Amino acid sequence: MLWHCQSNETGIDQMNLFAEIRALVIDTLSAMAANGSLPEGLDMAQIAVEPPRDPAHGDMATNAAMVLAKPAGKAPREIAEALAARLLADPRIVAADVAGPGFLNLRLATSLWQGVIRTALTEGANFGRAAVGAGRRVNVEFVSANPTGPMHVGHVRGAVVGDALARLLAFSGWEVTREYYINDGGAQVDVLARSAYERYREANGLEPEIREGLYPGDYLIPVGEALKAKYGDSLLDKGEQYWLAEIREFASDMMMQMIRDDLAALNVKMDVYSSEKALYGTGKIEAAIQALRDMGLIYEGTLEPPKGKEPEDWEPRVQTLFRSTAHGDDVDRPVQKSDGSWTYFAPDIAYHYDKVQRGFDELIDIFGADHGGYVKRMKAAVSALSNGKVPLDIKLVQLVKLYKNGEPFKMSKRAGTFVTLRDVVEQAGTDVTRFMMLTRKNDVTLDFDFAKVLEQSKENPVFYVQYANARINSVLRKSRESGLDCGDASLATADLSLLSHPAEIAMAKKLAEWPRLVEIASRANEPHRVAFYLNELASEFHGLWNKGNDDTSLRFVQDGNAATSLAKVALVRATGVAISAGLAILGVTPVEEMR
RNA sequence: GCACCCAUAGCUCAGCUGGAUAGAGCGUUGCCCUCCGAAGGCAAAGGCCGCACGUUCGAAUCGUGCUGGGUGCGCCA
Numbered sequence: 001m002l003w004h005c006q007s008n009e010t011g012i013d014q015m016n017l018f019a020e021i022r023a024l025v026i027d028t029l030s031a032m033a034a035n036g037s038l039p040e041g042l043d044m045a046q047i048a049v050e051p052p053r054d055p056a057h058g059d060m061a062t063n064a065a066m067v068l069a070k071p072a073g074k075a076p077r078e079i080a081e082a083l084a085a086r087l088l089a090d091p092r093i094v095a096a097d098v099a100g101p102g103f104l105n106l107r108l109a110t111s112l113w114q115g116v117i118r119t120a121l122t123e124g125a126n127f128g129r130a131a132v133g134a135g136r137r138v139n140v141e142f143v144s145a146n147p148t149g150p151m152h153v154g155h156v157r158g159a160v161v162g163d164a165l166a167r168l169l170a171f172s173g174w175e176v177t178r179e180y181y182i183n184d185g186g187a188q189v190d191v192l193a194r195s196a197y198e199r200y201r202e203a204n205g206l207e208p209e210i211r212e213g214l215y216p217g218d219y220l221i222p223v224g225e226a227l228k229a230k231y232g233d234s235l236l237d238k239g240e241q242y243w244l245a246e247i248r249e250f251a252s253d254m255m256m257q258m259i260r261d262d263l264a265a266l267n268v269k270m271d272v273y274s275s276e277k278a279l280y281g282t283g284k285i286e287a288a289i290q291a292l293r294d295m296g297l298i299y300e301g302t303l304e305p306p307k308g309k310e311p312e313d314w315e316p317r318v319q320t321l322f323r324s325t326a327h328g329d330d331v332d333r334p335v336q337k338s339d340g341s342w343t344y345f346a347p348d349i350a351y352h353y354d355k356v357q358r359g360f361d362e363l364i365d366i367f368g369a370d371h372g373g374y375v376k377r378m379k380a381a382v383s384a385l386s387n388g389k390v391p392l393d394i395k396l397v398q399l400v401k402l403y404k405n406g407e408p409f410k411m412s413k414r415a416g417t418f419v420t421l422r423d424v425v426e427q428a429g430t431d432v433t434r435f436m437m438l439t440r441k442n443d444v445t446l447d448f449d450f451a452k453v454l455e456q457s458k459e460n461p462v463f464y465v466q467y468a469n470a471r472i473n474s475v476l477r478k479s480r481e482s483g484l485d486c487g488d489a490s491l492a493t494a495d496l497s498l499l500s501h502p503a504e505i506a507m508a509k510k511l512a513e514w515p516r517l518v519e520i521a522s523r524a525n526e527p528h529r530v531a532f533y534l535n536e537l538a539s540e541f542h543g544l545w546n547k548g549n550d551d552t553s554l555r556f557v558q559d560g561n562a563a564t565s566l567a568k569v570a571l572v573r574a575t576g577v578a579i580s581a582g583l584a585i586l587g588v589t590p591v592e593e594m595r
Numbered sequence: 596g597c598a599c600c601c602a603u604a605g606c607u608c609a610g611c612u613g614g615a616u617a618g619a620g621c622g623u624u625g626c627c628c629u630c631c632g633a634a635g636g637c638a639a640a641g642g643c644c645g646c647a648c649g650u651u652c653g654a655a656u657c658g659u660g661c662u663g664g665g666u667g668c669g670c671c672a
Binding site: 046050051053054057061066069100101102103105183185187302306311313314317319330331333337338339341344345348368369371372373375376396398399440447455456457461464470471474475478513516517520523524528529532536542545546547549552555557 | 627
């Protein structure tokens with residue numbers, strides 16, 4: 001699925017007012033260079049056009065004069081004055097004031113802000129769509145839980161962050177693949193098989209022996225029954241060598257089906273499931289290691305024991321090592337154990353090599369924070385195997401701490417030892433869970449209180465944003481009842497110059513930030529920024545709504561004045577468009593009415 | 596010992612890839628409903644941005660060294 005922004009003939013993104021004005025600034029500076037008032041060939045990359053911290057400074061501020069002062073050999077204020085004079089010739093700029101060390105504060109024609117409203121109405125669900133991806137392909141790998149049981153809370157955040165990031169990137173012009181790497185090649189799936197075998201014995205009327213180290217969860221009982229249905233009692237008196245491989249596959253398939261269902265309950269759908277086990281026996285691991293060997297990055301050697309925390313049974317061993325230090329890692333990493341079998345790192349290298357070979361322009365991995373030590377070696381491998389051409393961004397997702405009414409929450413309904421994803425979704429709901437998981441930056445721990453997330457008050461950001469959307473729908477309902485045609489097409493014809501109150505323009509300015517925010521968030525791979533923006537947008541709207549209490553001219557539906565009502569409702573609807581677009585990135589359904 | 600993450604208002608956290616007088620919510624104090632949904636809104640108070648150097652026109656943001664908390668460090672994935 002490929003989307004592109006509308007672009008004008010200069011290739012500038014028309015939907016982003018900040019980008020539009022930045023282009024104007026740069027064009028103007030280029031013209032100044034052409035007529036000799038500035039040197040030719042200046043680097044404009046560092047020039048920014050941003051909303052100023054203090055609204056009193058104007059609508060937008062640019063640092064152009066300060067950035068160019070040194071290379072141009074001129075005083076910043078001198079450049080700023082000259083730039084200001086030229087910018088004022090453009091009808092979009094109504095004021096340009098030099099301030100401080102050389103800032104240029106710009107005030108834009110009100111019609112530009114009003115125009116944002118029309119843009120939102122005509123773009124609809126595409127309002128804010130960015131072009132930063134430019135059709136490039138990105139692979140987002142996330143969750144990748146071992147197929148040994150149902151998903152638990154620890155997986156929820158990674159699943160939501162990964163999926164929201166995928167949605168954000170798709171909205172920003174990337175072609176996105178969501179991928180799950182099934183860790184079905186290691187010892188855990190053997191443990192799973194043995195645990196399932198005990199449940200199989202149980203299904204046949206025998207007493208299961210859930211020894212230490214096996215998985216005790218009762219989610220394996222249905223697996224045992226399914227095994228009985230398939231094999232009857234034929235495996236009961238057989239040794240492990242007869243059934244291990246078969247049950248391993250059978251059980252992990254059932255676990256993966258459970259995990260898919262869990263993900264579906266979170267409204268997460270993967271595009272690709274890749275199996276670790278499938279890498280074995282295909283030569284893919286060997287090929288990946290050989291590729292590294294051809295670069296001179298594989299050697300036989302022994303590692304130094306880690307200082308300060310030396311394992312008790314440490315003995316120097318010769319291993320096959322990957323020279324990851326050549327690509328930024330701190331020590332070289334083993335890819336083969338001393339007995340010649342692969343370490344867990346080897347298939348991971350092969351898997352990432354596979355992703356590189358599939359032609360992605362960028363890779364993103366979402367890991368739990370406890371895998372932080374794994375980041376450098378993985379980046380080293382991808383750097384080596386792609387000749388530094390494919391960037392790998394790894395996002396570490398921190399712990400979620402569960403509470404109920406401020407008390408730590410430990411209960412588990414299903415699995416005996418941990419709170420499952422199902423527990424969370426059943427208690428909090430999919431939309432609430434998803435939104436809450438994005439109310440913190442990925443690398444800080446997040447408190448999740450089952451009581452507070454369902455509270456209907458402004459301290460609950462989910463409610464606060466949904467409530468704004470409900471109010472918006474309430475306005476639309478009321479204006480329809482009053483006979484106004486509130487279709488988007490009709491609203492887009494409104495005379496928006498009737499919106500002149502500072503509070504209304506402020507609302508439009510907030511809307512104008514949306515396309516810019518999408519760009520920033522997608523460049524940083526940080527979907528949480530969308531959640532924060534939605535909270536700010538909702539706050540702006542609640543404020544405007546309440547001003548109607550004191551100032552009746554700010555009420556949205558003005559009896560007997562259809563033209564003014566149409567313009568005001570257009571602003572309201574445009575806000576709703578932005579909220580819906582933002583919620584869509586979070587994967588949250590907008591509600592039309594609070595219960 | 597080494598690496599990575601975190602440290603910002605009393606509390607929980609944002610902070611635009613270096614911009615101006617550092618923001619929001621909660622809590623505290625005081626206001627706003629004969630009025631489209633007050634499940635809201637407005638205002639005040641609250642800060643050595645962990646510490647110290649450095650980079651430059653300019654640092655919460657970048658670099659170095661510390662302090663404190665977390666995570667991890669060869670035959671587990």
